[in-house]
Amino acid sequence: MTSLVLAALLLGGAPEVKGGIRWERDFEVALKKAKNSGKPVMIDFWADWCGWCHRLDETTYRDPKVVQLSKGFVPLKLNAEGTRAEVAIAVRYGVSSLPTIAFISPSGRMVLLLQGFQGPAQFPKVMEQAKTMASKLISWETTLAKNPNDPEALLGLGIHVLDASLYDEARELLARAREVDGERPVTDRKQARLLLGTLEYYAGRQPQAEQVLKEGLALPTPTEYDAKLLYVLGKNYLKWGRNQEARRTLQSVVTDYASNPIAQKAKESLVAMDAR
Secondary structure, X not given: OOHHHHHHHHHOOOOOOOOOOOOEOOHHHHHHHHHHHOOOEEEEEEOOOOHHHHHHHHOHHHOHHHHHHHOOOEEEEEEOOOXXXXXXXXXXXXXOOOOEEEEEOOOOOEEEEEEOOOOOOOHHHHHHHHHHHHHHHHHHHHHHHHOOOOHHHHHHHHHHHHHOOOHHHHHHHHHHHXXXXXXXXXXXXXXXXXXXXXHHHHOOOHHHHHHHHXXXXXXXXXXXXXXXXXXXXXXXXXXXXXXXXXXXXXXXXHHHOOOOOHHHHHHHHHHHHHHO
């Protein structure tokens, strides 16, 4: 164990590295700085016992390129087993192992979550990826702060939070996008209805799912989303107990979109129906 790490353990805090990243230690302060600067936050979750956390401090966080790239973020160190507030933040962002590095927007939305040690050769690529993703997210958030009904930003943010498994928030954003996207390209409108209809399907809201999916299919001009819209509609009928409509809809997927990979899934659903 190095004297640097030993000193940190005795003092009960993460080690400060001379010439390395300048870390914030307070979550609210970091968010405030992020909002004022328009930068995302890079959170390093650590604990006293975590040897790989200290190795990050001794290697990756001292790398000149990493230090330089860190200036595009608000770096924040939080002890995942520290104060009650720190523990709550770790739980909020799904920290289940250490080290974990979370990149979040100034509003606190997750951008990217990285678990495990990353050396100085790999970590700059992660930082650059997080910066690109954060730029889009911050742009959507900024747009919606000015115009809460911007359909492009609602769809983009809705897809982002859906990818983060934030299903309730995704449903709310996509529903709002659906209400105001009348002038958007048909592809975007169908995508919004496919995603929203799928969320309603999984939530057990079959009538709402049917309405949204059929609305998507009724939009003019075929797109890459039509086969999926029809497939989810068939699955929705099946879950609803409307077997005749489910069979007819799934068969349409097989017949009308034979070259689409979703046709195989429709065939499998039909075989499962026959088996029952």
